[in-house]
Amino acid sequence: MVMMTISEVSRTFNVTTRMLRYYEQIGLLSSLRKEDYAYRVYDEIAVRRLQQIIILRKLRIPLKQIAVILEDARQASIIRIFEENIKELDNEIVALSTIRDILRMCILRLNNKVQKSVKLDLLQDEDILKIADALNLSRINFKEEYSMEEMKKVNDALGKLKNVRLVLLPPCTVASYHYIGENPEETVGAQMDKFIRESKLYELKPDARMFGFNHPNPTSEKPHYGYETWVTIPVDMEVPVPLKKKHFEGGLYAAHTIKFGDFHEWQYLYNWAENNEKYAPNFSELGEEIMSGCLEEHLNWVYASHTGWPNDGIDGMLDLLLPVKVK
Structure with a gap:
């Protein structure tokens, strides 16, 4: 085998x-x-x-x-799951087609009013208001066969982010732990969890945040790679070995939230930054050694650690943070 x-x-x-x-x-x-x-x-x-x-x-x-x-290899179970997902996609398709219809109607209204120099008033256009209100329009009929070019267009469209936020991270003091080897994320996570619980960090700093990044990035030649974790701490707080105390300069970042596991969406955020009209990537000179300066913020992580990781705790969510600058 x-x-x-x-x-x-x-x-x-x-x-x-x-x-x-x-x-x-x-x-x-x-x-x-x-x-x-x-x-x-x-x-x-x-x-x-x-x-x-x-x-x-x-x-x-x-x-x-x-x-x-x-x-569960039973066909009935698989069919039920697929039907649930089709229903969700149908709702999304209807919503998107509604938006498309409204925009097309706006174009028609504007074309009709160009000669009269009259501005479009959406709130007084009853037809547009009716369409905007109707969330259950007739469904779109798709072709049964797709070319590879058409499928590529679908893939490109699904990979475009429309909810990227711009956040300004302030300068801060952090406790850092870095590890290279098997399961680096789990290793640094366990070390930070121990530090947070023993120091009662949440009580000292309820707004503490946790960031992480590859250090260095994995490569095809090296099965093992590294991960570094930062947890923000009070300026005057001392940290125990093997943790190190560091200063983070902060900066401007493009942020996109994912569910834990959806790390492929990093590529979507890279594409957004590379093709944005106002902002450009502001990658670190150290490049892939520190994931080009990108960060992963584990949302609610410090609080979850403080409470002992309850089984019914907060679902794993991360902010992907890519450094940017104004063009």
Whole structure:
């Protein structure tokens, strides 16, 4: 049976090693450990399972539902999940087609009024108001067959972010921990969790925030990579070894919120920054050594650690933060 290392799987299927470990963490994928071999390897069954996961994720099926599909082979269960997702997509299509119809009607109104030099008043246009109010219009009829060019356009459209925020992070003092090796995110997370609980940081600083970044980024040559975590602390607070006290200069960032696990959306944020008319990326000179200065803010992480990670706690959400500057 052919075995693939975690780096080979990552490279072959264009998924990060972090994503592969996350799939294992939530029980969606499994790996093996060869005797006298430190790294994860995947057999043919695991690789085929990963390929199915990738296809279902591209179809926007949530991870929890993917787990059900892969574990429950009954067709009735799979059909029910697909029907639920189709219903959600139908609602989204209807909403988008409504917006399109309103914009087309605005164009017609403006074309009719150009000669009269009359401004468009949406609040006094009864036809537009009626359409804007109607959220259940007739559905769009799509063609049954798609060319590769058409599918590429769909993929490009789905990858465009429309909810990017601009945030200004203030200068702050942080407690830092950096680790290179197997499972770096889990290792630094456990160390920071210990620090937060033992220092009672939340009581000292209820607005404390947690940031992280690859240090260095993973490469195809090195199965292991590094991760560094920062937690904001009071200026006069001392931190225990092996943590280090650092100063963060802050700056302007483009922010996009994701559910934990959706790290592929980093590429969407990069594309937004590269093609924005007003802002441009402001990457660090250290480049991939520190993820180009990008940060991942683990939202509500400090509070969740303080409360002992309750089973019914806050769902994992992250802000992807990409440094930008005004053009």
